[in-house]
Amino acid sequence: MTAKPPSPARRFWAFVRPHRKGLVVSVLAFLLASATEPLVPWLLKFVLDEGFTSEMSFPIWAVPLTLIGLFAARGLFAFSGAYMMNRTASRTVLDIRQALMRSVIRADAKLFSHMTPAEAVTKVVSNPHELTNLMSGALTTILRDGSTSIVMLAYLFYLNWRLTLLTLVVVPVLGVAVRLIHKRAKRLGTQAYDSQMRLVSVVDDIARAWRVVRTFDAGAWEAARFEREARHLQRMTLKNAASSALMSPVSQVVASVGLAIILTLALVQAQQQRATVGEFVAFITAMLLLISKVRHLTDVSQPVLSSLVVARGCFELLDVPPEPDGGTLSLDQCRGDISFDAVILQYDGAERAALNGFTLQVGAGQTIALVGASGAGKSTIVSALLGFVAPNRGHITLDGVDIQQLKKASLRRQFAVVSQDIVLFDGSLADNVIYASPRDEARLERSLRAANLWDFAVSQPQGLQTLVGANGSRLSGGQRQRLAIARALYKDAPIWVFDEATSALDTESERAVQQALEQWHGRKTLIVIAHRLSTVRHADCIHVLADGRVIEQGRHEELMALGTAYAAMVAAQHQ
Numbered sequence: 001m002t003a004k005p006p007s008p009a010r011r012f013w014a015f016v017r018p019h020r021k022g023l024v025v026s027v028l029a030f031l032l033a034s035a036t037e038p039l040v041p042w043l044l045k046f047v048l049d050e051g052f053t054s055e056m057s058f059p060i061w062a063v064p065l066t067l068i069g070l071f072a073a074r075g076l077f078a079f080s081g082a083y084m085m086n087r088t089a090s091r092t093v094l095d096i097r098q099a100l101m102r103s104v105i106r107a108d109a110k111l112f113s114h115m116t117p118a119e120a121v122t123k124v125v126s127n128p129h130e131l132t133n134l135m136s137g138a139l140t141t142i143l144r145d146g147s148t149s150i151v152m153l154a155y156l157f158y159l160n161w162r163l164t165l166l167t168l169v170v171v172p173v174l175g176v177a178v179r180l181i182h183k184r185a186k187r188l189g190t191q192a193y194d195s196q197m198r199l200v201s202v203v204d205d206i207a208r209a210w211r212v213v214r215t216f217d218a219g220a221w222e223a224a225r226f227e228r229e230a231r232h233l234q235r236m237t238l239k240n241a242a243s244s245a246l247m248s249p250v251s252q253v254v255a256s257v258g259l260a261i262i263l264t265l266a267l268v269q270a271q272q273q274r275a276t277v278g279e280f281v282a283f284i285t286a287m288l289l290l291i292s293k294v295r296h297l298t299d300v301s302q303p304v305l306s307s308l309v310v311a312r313g314c315f316e317l318l319d320v321p322p323e324p325d326g327g328t329l330s331l332d333q334c335r336g337d338i339s340f341d342a343v344i345l346q347y348d349g350a351e352r353a354a355l356n357g358f359t360l361q362v363g364a365g366q367t368i369a370l371v372g373a374s375g376a377g378k379s380t381i382v383s384a385l386l387g388f389v390a391p392n393r394g395h396i397t398l399d400g401v402d403i404q405q406l407k408k409a410s411l412r413r414q415f416a417v418v419s420q421d422i423v424l425f426d427g428s429l430a431d432n433v434i435y436a437s438p439r440d441e442a443r444l445e446r447s448l449r450a451a452n453l454w455d456f457a458v459s460q461p462q463g464l465q466t467l468v469g470a471n472g473s474r475l476s477g478g479q480r481q482r483l484a485i486a487r488a489l490y491k492d493a494p495i496w497v498f499d500e501a502t503s504a505l506d507t508e509s510e511r512a513v514q515q516a517l518e519q520w521h522g523r524k525t526l527i528v529i530a531h532r533l534s535t536v537r538h539a540d541c542i543h544v545l546a547d548g549r550v551i552e553q554g555r556h557e558e559l560m561a562l563g564t565a566y567a568a569m570v571a572a573q574h575q
């Protein structure tokens with residue numbers, strides 16, 4: 001059983017804690033700023049009392065100087081309080097964002113099957129800011145009105161401790177009412193948060209698939225889908241706000257009960273000649289002031305509640321289990337011998353195994369091809385090789401070592417992969433090739449030339465610094481693929497995997513890439529997956545897959561001579 005995660009408030013505090021010194025300074029500055037407030041009327045009273053007599057006990061210039069000094073001190077304290085509060089808040093936001101991002105980067109791949117990219121953006125970028133803003137706003141109110149409330153309460157005790165103590169009987173009643181409202185507000189707040197995440201995903205879909213939306217003339221349909229979700233969110237937000245807004249009237253009614261009790265008791269006391277009218281008036285005035293301050297304090301509960309809901313939502317990411325690190329062994333640079341031994345692999349929830357007794361031997365430096373109908377299991381082989389999915393049975397080895405014994409990072413270092421769905425980053429051509437490696441101009445040129453993209457790159461006005469747009473939107477399909485190929489080549493890993501990597505290339509580009517790859521033949525292990533069979537005819541061995549296992553294997557000429565599955569596929573493509 002997994003341990004229950006700490007409450008959102010506790011977690012938030014854990015992020016604020018390292019910056020608590022700044023918070024304390026901010027609180028002190030705010031308190032000092034509010035302590036200067038009574039000094040202004042005091043100064044006026046002093047000037048009026050002392051200054052308008054025949055003998056002044058202070059020089060005239062001292063008055064404007066003290067007044068300006070007082071305001072300057074107040075300004076300084078208020079500024080320092082606000083600055084330190086913002087400093088603490090912004091540093092806390094930074095820490096939360098970093099922790100959330102680390103968690104996403106390390107997360108088990110399952111996370112990405114249910115969290116959309118836009119949800120991740122909201123949780124990592126917006127939520128920490130929103131949460132911290134709400135909390136610091138609430139804290140400022142608590143400091144301002146809380147300190148005055150404490151002073152008022154002390155004054156009330158001083159005036160009449162018995163009556164004050166009696167007033168406090170309403171506190172538990174107020175507590176119960178607040179608890180009930182909180183429970184409802186928390187439930188509604190969570191529903192509103194979930195609804196907001198769904199809305200974010202709808203926007204993500206529409207923005208990402210804008211071409212499809214327009215091609216299918218689905219604008220109205222998407223607008224309706226958006227409106228449904230947006231209206232739901234609006235209703236939930238309103239319900240939540242209404243529920244929180246109940247707090248103020250409920251607390252006032254409860255407070256009025258307290259006030260009624262006091263009034264009655266005070267009148268009874270007065271009847272018995274135990275209190276003067278003056279004392280009574282002073283007491284009631286202080287009490288009314290206290291009630292108004294307490295009302296402000298109860299208003300704070302809404303932002304605090306909302307922030308806890310937001311905190312729960314984004315801190316969920318911290319609980320996502322990280323991807324297991326794999327084994328303990330580390331490989332520096334493997335030779336590139338790969339073997340699959342009777343591997344059975346079935347995805348969670350799938351009806352049948354994607355790999356069903358799959359066996360494969362690849363010698364270091366060989367070029368092998370995997371061909372077969374769609375869904376035969378070719379990409380699953382790549383995922384298994386990279387440790388994204390684990391076999392249910394059988395073994396996969398790299399240079400004779402079971403990959404389960406290797407650390408994931410060490411395993412993945414051995415591969416450069418160009419996958420079916422090209423992913424490019426919103427940077428320049430060069431950034432996309434170098435990606436996360438040290439920059440080496442000669443290697444960059446070599447990779448771009450090998451991918452047949454060099455001429456295009458240097459013909460651009462910005463050259464290698466040409467921006468490719470979001471996910472390479474400014475490039476053609478073939479250019480995107482060639483850029484991904486260049487990135488894989490730049491990585492200079494011992495094993496290259498090209499999963500339908502040249503499907504969008506014209507014949508000339510494809511031939512150029514193939515010729516470039518041939519130069520590495522014998523030095524790199526190359527696994528090519530292709531539907532276009534002309535791409536793989538020169539491979540050292542072609543493995544034909546069906547239903548998760550190899551049904552025939554051999555060189556192109558051998559398989560053609562066999563005249564079975566492969567030959568039939570070739571014939572079909574020549575029709």
Ligand SMILES: Nc1ncnc2c1ncn2[C@@H]1O[C@H](COP(=O)(O)OP(=O)(O)OP(=O)(O)O)[C@@H](O)[C@H]1O
Nearest residue numbers: 347348350354372373374375376377378379380381
């Ligand atoms: N994440 C997944 N969860 C469940 N089933 C999956 C998952 N990925 C793939 N499959 C299933 O596993 C089988 C093999 O899929 P795989 O992607 O390996 O096929 P493929 O040979 O690469 O196909 P294609 O040529 O179309 O890319 C398919 O039946 C597919 O539906």
